[in-house]
Amino acid sequence: MLSRRRFLVSAAATAPAFALHAQEKAAAPPAPAVCDAPKLPEAILALTDRRKDIVPITGFERDQRTDLARELMKQYKLDAVLITTGPSLRYYTGTNWGQSERLFAYVIPQAAAPFIICPFFERDRLAEVLLNFPERESTITYLWQENEDPFIILRRALAEANVTAGTLGIEEMVPFGMANMIAKAAPALTIASATPVTAGQRSLKSPAEIALLRLANQITFDVYKAVYLSCGPGDTNHKVEALIAEAYKRCGVRGEASCNVGVATATPHGSSKEQLIHEHEMVVLDDGCTVEGYTSDITRSFVYGTPTDDQRMVFEIVHNAQSAALAAARPGVEMRAIDAAARAVIDKSPYGSGYSHFQHRLGHGIGLAMHEWPYLVGGNAQKLMPGMFFSNEPGIYLPNQFGIRLEDDMLITENGAELMTWQSPSLLDPFAIPAKGTQPAPPPAETKPEDKPADKPADASAPASPETTKPADTPKP
Structure with missing residues (x-):
């Protein structure tokens, strides 16, 4: 297996991808409500709402992350990367999605548009979060009903992305039970770790x-x-x-x-x-x-x-x-x-x-x-x-x-x-x-x-x- 050290040395060559243009600043939301605020000590009451200082990650930066992921997939000979839930899903899509026994997966093929495998009854929720996804106009969604096998649907979706053989990278937070079912449903694919792409990419902060x-x-x-x-x-x-x-x-x-x-x-x-x-x-x-x-x-x-x-x-x-x-x-x-x-x-x-x-x-x-x-x-x-x-x-x-x-x-x-x-x-x-x-x-005078x-x-x-x-x-x- 290729080492993380080799990944990060190679990732250094892609550093210009992190030279991002100015971030967009969100409007400050209303001040937070605090229970029993008058009973709080003075030092805590003196704290102020800091949400006005938050500059969210832009869609442009998420597009760059997906582009870099594809370049790294070529380097590590991964035909696609599959993510279920957790920090990597948020890194690429800006979305939090709770892990359950039902398969929800975001897949980035090396040479095709991303796609999503999602329970049918979650379609409205998915429609909301898709607004923040990179390449959302071209992202394909595959919905599955409770009486269907989502892993068979995943195999078909991979085939439509021309991933019928080769190597599928599995992100480290994917539960073993799901990774095992993916391997059984798509025996022609080699299952490998996507850590050199996902964890390695996340380790270099923009x-x-x-x-x-x-x-x-x-x-x-x-x-x-x-x-x-x-x-x-x-x-x-x-x-x-x-x-x-x-x-x-x-x-x-x-x-x-x-x-x-x-x-x-x-x-x-x-x-x-x-x-x-x-x-x-x-x-x-x-x-x-x-x-x-x-x-x-x-x-x-x-x-x-x-x-x-x-x-x-x-x-x-x-x-x-x-x-x-x-x-x-x-x-x-x-x-x-x-x-x-x-x-x-x-x-x-x-x-x-x-x-x-x-x-x-x-x-x-x-x-x-x-x-x-x-x-x-x-x-x-x-x-x-x-x-x-x-x-x-x-x-x-x-x-x-x-x-x-x-x-x-x-x-x-x-x-x-x-x-x-x-x-x-x-x-x-x-x-x-x-x-x-x-x-x-008194605080010291500010000195550059x-x-x-x-x-x-x-x-x-x-x-x-x-x-x-x-x-x-x-x-x-």
């Missing part, structure tokens, strides 16, 4: 996608900060989670978070049990929101009250590990090397080595799925390319004590890597603002990076802009 991802990160950062200022000892993790959900509504998007406290932070995904926040105990927030389907994924670890010496030491190590990974990330570097850069910092600490306390990979791709290809993990020799988007999330977990994870999302650029949000300066300053209960300092003297470092007394954050610029606890 300027429009990057803008949506950046906005999702900004919203999550603001929501977390508002809830941090609104909560404290005596509150439960469930209250924190509920306030985060309401805060996202204030911003006009959907989002959620998991909050874990104390010993529950000692495992990466914590516990669903109710937990009470106490002073001096670790609190960890994780997850994000979606903006036009594009997701954020941010984690903050902090303490209300004075941290212990052990908590401070672990935070410092994790912070340095995240900075080391950020500094190592640049085009052409193998993905395993970024994981190794963060892991080397932790391995040299009292909490190394291997996966003993840093129990998971450093990061994952982010886009229309919160976790998607590719991955920053040991053993992955695939190379970084400009336009890739990852989480950068080292952590240390001490059983029956506490855990600390710092997660920010980063974009691979021509010159290195760019964080979408401020790194967390300390356990008492998780959002680049003074600890809760102190008077916030090009205005700073090249031989003078940025002012370390104020947080750097999210667009220019680098390890040396971020204050240490």
Whole structure:
């Protein structure tokens, strides 16, 4: 099977396809309704509807995605690609369609018009979503009744697209049961993975996608900060989670978070049990929101009250590990090397080595799925390319004590890597603002990076802009 690394190197040659013309801006919808708004804390009420800032993906860009998919099919000798539901369907068509036992499929032949296999009773719904499909004027729809075999209809549709033999690429989210039925219904076809086309293509973000991802990160950062200022000892993790959900509504998007406290932070995904926040105990927030389907994924670890010496030491190590990974990330570097850069910092600490306390990979791709290809993990020799988007999330977990994870999302650029949000300066300053209960300092004057003297470092007394954050610029606890 052709490797993902070979795909992405080849995809680089097609990069001009991502040089898109200006995106169209949608009219701002009405302000969101929020339940019990007067009862919400001031910091959450201060959040504003961000939907006016959303610039959706255009039909022109979706047409380019389909064109590029066909070019990649030629390269990988796929005669057609079949997608059922999930992020890839949204990537190519802009449509969300729930997975069920009934076959709904979108098929892109290499040398023919796309077609759809759809249950007959869903025809009205399909007519609505087809308005956003690329090549919608030429897309063919095949409807099937409940007493018909949709897989036989699929075989006939493929034949009408001149795909009677050769290779059919199956997208990774297609359920095995459906893939198995397709293979039985069309034995003359070779079934292969479409991942080099679909997941590989999605891993290189266009300027429009990057803008949506950046906005999702900004919203999550603001929501977390508002809830941090609104909560404290005596509150439960469930209250924190509920306030985060309401805060996202204030911003006009959907989002959620998991909050874990104390010993529950000692495992990466914590516990669903109710937990009470106490002073001096670790609190960890994780997850994000979606903006036009594009997701954020941010984690903050902090303490209300004075941290212990052990908590401070672990935070410092994790912070340095995240900075080391950020500094190592640049085009052409193998993905395993970024994981190794963060892991080397932790391995040299009292909490190394291997996966003993840093129990998971450093990061994952982010886009229309919160976790998607590719991955920053040991053993992955695939190379970084400009336009890739990852989480950068080292952590240390001490059983029956506490855990600390710092997660920010980063974009691979021509010159290195760019964080979408401020790194967390300390356990008492998780959002680049003074600890809760102190008077916030005024925000620094906005300074363009090009205005700073090249031989003078940025002012370390104020947080750097999210667009220019680098390890040396971020204050240490």
